[in-house]
Amino acid sequence: MNKRIVAYILGRLLQIEAILLLIPIVISIIYQEPLRYSLSFLLVALVTGIIGHLFTKKMPKNRSLYAKEGFVIVSLSWILLSLFGSIPFVLNGDIPSLVDAFFETSSGFTTTGASILDNVENLAHSSLFWRSFTHLIGGMGVLVFALAVLPHMESETVHIMKAEVPGPTFGKIVAKLSNSARILYVIYLVMTALTVLFLIFAGMPVFDSFIHAFGAAGTGGFGMKNGSVAPYDSVSIEIILGVAMILFGMNFNLYFFLITKHFKEVFKSEELRWYLGFIIGSTALITIHLSTTTHSILQALRDSFFSVSSIITTTGFSTDNFDNWPLFSQMILLGLMFVGAMAGSTGGGIKVSRVAILIKTALTELKRNTYPNRIVSIRFENKPVKGKMIQAISNYFILYVVIFVALVLIVGLETSDFTSAFSAVAATINNIGPGLGIVGPHANYSLFSPFIKILLSLVMIMGRLEIFPILILFSPGVWRRSA
Template sequence: MRRRILIRVLALLLGIIALSMIPSLLIALVDRETQSIRAFLYPLVVCTSGALLALGLGKSSNIAFNAGDGFLLVSLAWFLTSILGSIPFVITGVTSNPVDALFESVSGFTTTGATIFKDLEKLPRSILLWRAMTHWLGGMGIVVLTVALVPLLGVGGFQLLKAETPGPEKDKITPKITATAKILWFIYIGLTALEVLLLMMGGMNWFDAVTHAFATMATGGFGTKNISIAYYNSAWIDWVCTIFMILAGMNFSLYYRILQGKFQDLLKNTELKVYLSIVIITSVLVALVVLPQYGTLAGALRFSSFQVASIITTTGFATADFDLWPSFAKAVLFLLMFIGGCSGSTGGGIKVVRHVVLFKQAGNEIRRLLHPRGVFSIQLNGRVGRKDVVYGVAGFVFLYLTLVLLVTLVVSSAGADLISAFSSALVTIGNIGPGFGLIGPSQNYSNFPNYVKLVWSFAMIAGRLELWTVIILFTPEFWRR
């Protein structure tokens, strides 16, 4: 019974992804892109037919997945979705290498923003929109979207949401998990629509405004121009993107609290205060360092805050080639790659709250040395934190850094220099996109061998799913249960 339900949920999910190809199909029809029409029409017909069949089989008797079922289904969902998303790249002929197509699709859905395309401005508009759509769907979480619909199959969704949502603690913001998923998506859609309007006010056409808003709110970074946001040379557009990147890097449950009028929750939220402090302090530091290059403090702040927001939220947009900035500025950005956005945001990385937990625990260990008989605990949001959260965070960070080192070794085996190899591991697992050296903001990922791209693809999915969800599938205990 569980196996049949798993297949039906996956069929529904792939149907949702296929339906999201409709806007790209319409653009292909308007632009008369014959190959693009086929590229989106074929998977649309096949996958929606499968989804309708899954729905037509009727409801099951309220089956609730356990944790193991959730891990397996979510991992399969992301791998199958990435394969489906790669099909348009192959059929249109924008790349003849299936591994490149898979890499681009994984990068899109995981909101990494790493690309194998050297000339974006030669790509069909339908493909550019599809790349942005993969970002937007992956940002809030394709599984979160599915959770809102799985009651149609009679399936409980909390284990799916726990396996997919980023952050050390998973909380419902409403008693019903489907209501939680719907609220998160409504907030996401509202912020996206607002950014589209503001970008159009800054001079972007509707197509560029939509694609860049999708990429910003998803903290992805796929754009339509070869030199990213720098193409527009607009302070308005830079600041709009900066603000919305910062907003996308915040915990989305806080927006629900705002809608409820619970503004005190923002003032009490430890992670939010640390996150905003890091953004402000590092933006000022970088601005002071790059001031000679931009002449005025306002100009320096414009470029520094944009790049700081882009890196810490793991968006990956660029308005400057930061690989050419002074060493101190590059060092600050490099350190931000280890941080990431807030838990419950669309951003990747280790997450601010985990650093807060480890920092507070380190302070407790120092106090314990001074007062051996003392009892110390960490506090988050004005409440005492659970000890198992500390253990979980420590285990996650160790696993994260171990995977970074392993991916670095694989990339180094392809002849990459140490800086390029290490930063590529950091930015793929952290879903950041551009790094330093051979994968800097003015470079791309096309020149590496296929086996490296496959390892990066795995790293991107593992990073997007907070490592545990994917890594647990490789343990014998999981399959013996």
């Protein structure tokens, strides 16, 4: 383990966070908040910047960085950024408990949207802004952001990007990795700005528009009202956010292909067809079910479209309390929690590509057993899927299930019903936020003990990084000195 390069890169990331922590100070001044809000962010920015400076005073002579270091850097960076980012909430008194603040900030950076707050409307504007701004930072990945803005980080970071970018495969859109990161971030920020403008035109206040655009862009779901998006009661706002969530749940490489006029690359994307198929099919099924049970047809279509968009992209915004929906519709949403968004997006979950390949693998095995002499191959994105890839996805899924079951058992020690325990784990490991039962869209995670809150905070980070980086971080062999 090259500990010096690990510490150096972590220091650079802390310096970035120190600069970002200054932005809420501007918000605090604009809204004339008590001095403690500005001072809390300023103090944490100074301390974070100093620690980052100490880590980066000397460039390591040995800059070698391999997969092991990449996993450790990614894991530690998300934990440290969440820890330092939580301290302003404690200092200004908006979230007095460090455990609660760490949960809230981890939820922000991982774009989960789970909350321990009983009344989010009590937060100051600066706290609301920083809470949702973490969605924007974490949406594309904090290390992708670092690569986009920092020089001299090209040769060492391919293993970091592989560890952080979600999905079964990793690819660059241009030859130079830092240029890829910058292009993706420009697309990301332009789409966010457009979302802000559309929301303003739809009648949402300016500050509210930024908060909800950050939530949609990062597919995080932090809002600023206790009822999420429901209090605005606007069809146009719901359509804008619904479409935005779907767009941010798509692979950002597809937008690069659109910009460069490689339209065939977009239209032949099999993952995109699966993704849209899940959305259209689920919306249709829920609409039909709700319209025959509890909703009018138009209200059923409105609520199902928004809820499906929110859940499959793992955003977590809500307009209706789906905890009160009939069981069939709830089960569809619960299934979408696991499917998640496309690889290379800001969304969480298992990812559409993995689910599609798992389904194809199961169907292929069925054909092989039915017709033993028939040669059947698995193809995805018009290419044959190699056995190594199928094995990797299967191993990931098995590990995911084992960890999921273990977590449900642990969380179940503090819940009175299976639905709450199951959905709490599903909503955190898949970076969704609201679940069912005691963690439903009109509830929160405040009832859990500090131990479970810390555990679920790490689970959110584990889910965002797709399990392996966090597991490797706690592996003793990783910390042995390299020869």
